[in-house]
Amino acid sequence: MLEEIVNRKKTDLKFFQMPRQEYVPHYSLQKSLAFAGIHDGIGLIAEIKRASPSKGEFASDLDIISRAKAYEAGGADAISVLTDQPYFQGALTDLITVKKAVGLPVLRKDFIIDERQIEESARIGADAILLIASILEPNQILEFSKLAKNYGLESLVEVHTKNELDRLLDVYEPPLIGINNRNLKTFKTDLNQTIELFSHVPEQSLVISESGIHTAEDVSTITRAGAKAMLMGERLVTDGDPETVIPELKKGAQLA
Numbered sequence: 603m604l605e606e607i608v609n610r611k612k613t614d615l616k617f618f619q620m621p622r623q624e625y626v627p628h629y630s631l632q633k634s635l636a637f638a639g640i641h642d643g644i645g646l647i648a649e650i651k652r653a654s655p656s657k658g659e660f661a662s663d664l665d666i667i668s669r670a671k672a673y674e675a676g677g678a679d680a681i682s683v684l685t686d687q688p689y690f691q692g693a694l695t696d697l698i699t700v701k702k703a704v705g706l707p708v709l710r711k712d713f714i715i716d717e718r719q720i721e722e723s724a725r726i727g728a729d730a731i732l733l734i735a736s737i738l739e740p741n742q743i744l745e746f747s748k749l750a751k752n753y754g755l756e757s758l759v760e761v762h763t764k765n766e767l768d769r770l771l772d773v774y775e776p777p778l779i780g781i782n783n784r785n786l787k788t789f790k791t792d793l794n795q796t797i798e799l800f801s802h803v804p805e806q807s808l809v810i811s812e813s814g815i816h817t818a819e820d821v822s823t824i825t826r827a828g829a830k831a832m833l834m835g836e837r838l839v840t841d842g843d844p845e846t847v848i849p850e851l852k853k854g855a856q857l858a
């Protein structure tokens with residue numbers, strides 16, 4: 603699936619057009635999550651996600667402005683916006699819309715494989731980008747992170763296996779490391795991934811546990827493992843009242 607997504611991305615990049623610059627205020631993802639880690643025990647990146655390869659469509663009629671505002675009101679510390687169209691029904695304009703609706707850092711969640719997508723992310727107003735270790739070489743991650751920094755963007759580097767983490771750390775110790783609990787071959791999520799990989803992450807990196815987090819108990823599990831932040835998509839996007847549920851989920855960190 604990942605290979606299919608990346609091949610499609612390469613094809614789409616043949617028709618690439620640089621968007622115009624949006625002028626928006628910027629916020630640091632790292633600072634926001636670190637502050638929440640101290641204040642609430644866990645930081646939350648709440649995701650805008652309409653569909654996924656694993657679940658198909660589950661929120662195609664999502665009102666992204668009211669959802670993003672509800673995330674903010676509920677106590678999310680950042681918002682992730684999936685901008686991939688073919689597999690997630692996202693769009694660059696979703697990120698622009700969300701960024702203008704809230705006063706939080708916004709992560710562009712996409713499959714970044716080309717330097718032009720980094721300038722594109724900066725132009726649409728993202729505060730941070732996702733770099734996925736399973737589709738990029740460690741040196742590329744280092745170069746893309748430097749380029750992102752030049753554009754004023756932070757990078758969240760995502761790993762799923764110990765091998766990906768080891769190869770990455772040989773060349774670069776990212777300040778923000780995402781441990782993806784989802785196996786992108788089987789789509790199965792397992793929070794043990796966070797538990798197993800956490801001890802191999804450098805102390806100074808802030809760990810974000812991603813995917814498959816649904817309950818306060820799950821939040822307690824990943825907090826106990828050492829994660830200082832979490833990224834939640836489906837659970838929040840399908841909830842009728844994220845404003846109420848976010849504080850309840852965050853309380854899981856206090857049970858750890």
Ligand SMILES: O=C(O)c1ccccc1NCC(=O)[C@H](O)[C@H](O)COP(=O)(O)O
Nearest residue numbers: 654655656657812813814815834835836
């Ligand atoms: O969500 C998927 O099915 C998926 C499949 C292939 C590549 C990426 C995928 N998801 C992107 C994400 O990183 C998740 O949206 C994010 O971690 C939130 O996950 P969840 O809370 O389980 O919706």
